[in-house]
Amino acid sequence: MFQIHGVLDLIFWVLALGALGLCVWALVHAVRTPARAFAVAGKLKKQIWLLILAFATLFSFAAVVQYLPTLSIFVIASVIGSGIYLADVKPAVNEIGRGGSGSSGPYGPW
Template sequence: MFGGIHGVLDLIFWVLAIGAFIMSAWALVHALRTPARSFAVTGKQTKKLWTIILGVATLFAFAAAVGYLSTLSIFTIASVIASGIYLADVRPAVREIGKGGNSGPYGPW
């Protein structure tokens, strides 16, 4: 099944495609669980737009993981970029909104 150098490369790209799917799905679940108000307050587009972007990204990453789409297609790469932007920029910003509570200058107390 995975004989020779091409088999090893196919296995590596398949594992990367699975990782891209997991990353996209994680970002999508986080976006769905985050209140829409958090996106508006932080100025990071809207929840609806991010769920559409991440939903499409998850679809393309899944298609690459199951072999329907090439693992190095532009759509797979775009799904990794979209999920990466969400997880690196948007998620930390919207996660801070709504924590509230008793918070002092050095953290919650």
Template structure:
């Protein structure tokens, strides 16, 4: 029975590290994105996304260092928040930055 708990602890740790990496990547992208890109894309403000992703990174970090011993509700919410940012907001604000130096046949 002890080996099963060891395997489950390892799985929880791997999931926590993956959640932390995803949340941290989303937070870093949100920090580097200009605030006007959020407004132009019609998304929530940059400040709101920074707050959401900062809490998501904090909760996923606590799962990664196993402060929370199992996958809790806050860890799941942090993965959902980072996933929404990466799937919906990031592509929308990424398109805003494109189109600066393009010629008639594409970028140059």
């Protein structure tokens, strides 16, 4: 017999897995980015973003292992926090890393 409840559980588990991937991606980028880039870009300190993204990864992992409900406020907040980092902070700090220094030629660094 076809059970819609099982299919919905699978869909929400896949969504939680996607949220975990998003949070891990943001956390790894924040760890690899120098702290100076955050200050130069005018964003929050690196330590604050690492704290936000670490908790976001923790909550989304808890949703994947079904310790938290998939649609809990913590999981939704972790997706929002990671999304803000990836949409606003990541492009700003990436521009600092490649920014207009005179040592770069038309085909790469000299």
